[in-house]
Amino acid sequence: MNQRQQELLDRLNRSGKAVIEVEAEHFGVASMTIRRDLRFLEKNGLAVQTKKGAIPKPKIYAAPLNMAEDSAVKRKIAVRLLEMIEPSSTVLLSTGTTTLTFARLLAQQNLPMTIITNSIPIASALFQTRIKVILIGGELRTTSLDLVGPAAEKYLSEYHIDLLVTGCDGADAQQGFYTSDLNLANLEKLSAKVSDKVIVITESRKFGRKALVKFAEIADVDAIITDNHLKAIDRELITRNGVEVFTT
Amino acid sequence: MNQRQQELLDRLNRSGKAVIEVEAEHFGVASMTIRRDLRFLEKNGLAVQTKKGAIPKPKIYAAPLNMAEDSAVKRKIAVRLLEMIEPSSTVLLSTGTTTLTFARLLAQQNLPMTIITNSIPIASALFQTRIKVILIGGELRTTSLDLVGPAAEKYLSEYHIDLLVTGCDGADAQQGFYTSDLNLANLEKLSAKVSDKVIVITESRKFGRKALVKFAEIADVDAIITDNHLKAIDRELITRNGVEVFTT
DNA sequence: GTTAAAGATGTTAAAAAATAACATTATATT
DNA sequence: AATATAATGTTATTTTTTAACATCTTTAAC
Structure with a gap:
């Protein structure tokens, strides 16, 4: 040059x-x-x-962050979840587009709390706020900007979490929750294990769509937050398991 | 729309x-x-x-990200370093603007190798390349998108690295290398300990500027890559310690 | 339902921009 | 100085973009 x-x-x-x-x-x-x-x-x-x-040249790391646009449905779910969050608690926020929408909402609120996550976009969204952010180390997935693998699991296993908030790629009111990545499923299982309470946030359209790997039974979670298009039969099946359902 | x-x-x-x-x-x-x-x-x-x-549309992000533009000097240093990298090796690339420039160069080369880093911008720059990326977990610093703290140190201590590549905030040809963050200094010290070989890449203008904390003696490193404005006396002092100096 | 108006889409000729090919100039090497 | 090599300039050609207008679609009013 x-x-x-x-x-x-x-x-x-x-x-x-x-x-x-x-x-x-x-x-x-x-x-x-x-x-x-x-x-x-x-x-x-x-x-x-x-x-x-x-x-x-647009910096590469900016592009994937822009990809996950906040949809109106996801924002409503995020707002509903926000009402249920205890200030000053420690929350494990798993990778996903709905959880990212929630992280963006949290960044605006600027509450004093601790967020642990395996998602780079989520960590970035919370950058320079009052929120203390801990990023779980691990292998960078080539499909999305998040971290999984044995190293991530080992790292996570040493923490104790008040609340796990996670999304899913697919869900079934009887079978449970699915994701399309085996490594991620393993991490999700462990996440639930180290957390006192588990909340799944997901668009209702995910129900009836099974993905590759199941990472949790319905009864494993404490509450589900979804939009108001959830079928009555699905809602019935879920609550029968003692799981609370909140809709927007 | x-x-x-x-x-x-x-x-x-x-x-x-x-x-x-x-x-x-x-x-x-x-x-x-x-x-x-x-x-x-x-x-x-x-x-x-x-x-x-x-x-x-490239979105403009937080100031710290945009400030890290690749300068001509940094690119030259990065090119010089690239010549010295063994394919298929495992390199620990520490946070910094010069190391980020190098990461961007690496992303273009698309070599099959493993990069371990504590910098989110570096991990992102290597996203979707053939390079395997491992991000060290830890606390997100509020001043820059990187991870430090005891958790990061614990995570790193379990790895063995072929080569550490790091920058510095300040350097002195007799005293050694400095950074402005205590947590980062601790991590840098540990990084050097777990690595077979250490290369510091830095602009020559950093010499003579001491920063808050010293993280390495001159003799602790194997080589320094800098630009051709390094003072002859500094070069002399460094090589006297058995440390190789490469200039652009 | 018809009809007018407004808006969106398609077509094509003209303008602008990008490219390729070659000429010229500058730089480096011996 | 002679030669080779690289960089830059010039120009003809090709490609892309635009503008203008024709046609089709939708909307709203009657």
Whole structure:
């Protein structure tokens, strides 16, 4: 990378964008030269070419965080859960999109509490709040920004948790809760074991969809928070197990 | 925003990019329609139009993340370090801006190796590459997205590392290396202990600036990689300790 | 139900931008 | 200085984007 390319990259990072004609003027070179420079920067993962120029390459870790948009349904569930949280308690918040929505809500509340999680997006969402955040170490999954594996389990086994809050990929009112990753299922089982109380938060549409691995029986949990489209029969089956059901 | 635009945004966020012709095909509409949709998404701050399509709008995150831009000096140091890395080795990459620059370089190379780190940005930068990433658990610092504390130390103490790569906040050619956080210093000391080899990468301007806590003597490290503005006297003092110095 | 209006989508010609190919200039090497 | 090599500039060609307008769809009013 030559002097001009470096300065171009610096200007790009400083201002957030580069316009070919403007840069060609600034450096006193042909626009073709700037085109070649931007091509070079893109090739090296430092920039992304846009319509008439380029922008800095979006940092990789930002993208997955943006992926999980908060849906209206998830936000309602999160608000319902918030009412049930004891201030100053220690909560284990497992990876998932609904739990992430809840974490974003918590960040706004800024309560003095401790959150333990295996999700990088959740930890990031709680960054620079009054909440003390402990991230469980482990192997980074290639499918999502969270940590699982034996090391994660070992790490977690030394904690004692007041409340576990987790989501699920699938649920059945008689069978229990499912996730699509075996490693994650193991971690979830252990999480429930070290926690005094377990709450599952999930959209009602997850009911009837079984995923790869079961990580908990219905009776293993203390409460389920879901939206108001939960079928009456499912609700009946759950409460029969002594599990509380809260809807939005 | 209509149904198609919603789904288009969804696909955009999921895959990280949208190509006009591909999307037109997928939705069974004219490419002009997708152009109009992307124009709309850009206008609403949800996407940035690129050469033949668009990417999701890079969200600006907390200041500490954005400040860590790759500078030309850091990139040169990172390139120099890359030449010295054994493929398939296990490297402990400590938190820092220079180490983050190196991680970004590594992500482009996509070598089959294992990286252990206590930095969330570093772990994220290596997400979805062939590199196996292990994130050390611990307490999230409020000043930067990394993990420290007794739990982190306990976690780390069970590993054996080929090579530790770390930066520093301050350095002195006679006294050693400094950082501004006591917890981090403790972790750094332990990191050096569990590693066969230690390389410090740092900009030469850090020399002569002492920070709060010393975490290593000069003689504790095997090599230092810095830029070519390192003073001759500093270089002399370092090599006298049997420590190799590489400059860009 | 009909009809007008507004909005969305499709089509195509014109404009703009990007590329490729080659010419020229600068830089490095011997 | 001669030569090779790399970088930059120029321009013709191709591709992409835009703008303008035609057509189709939806909505709302009557």
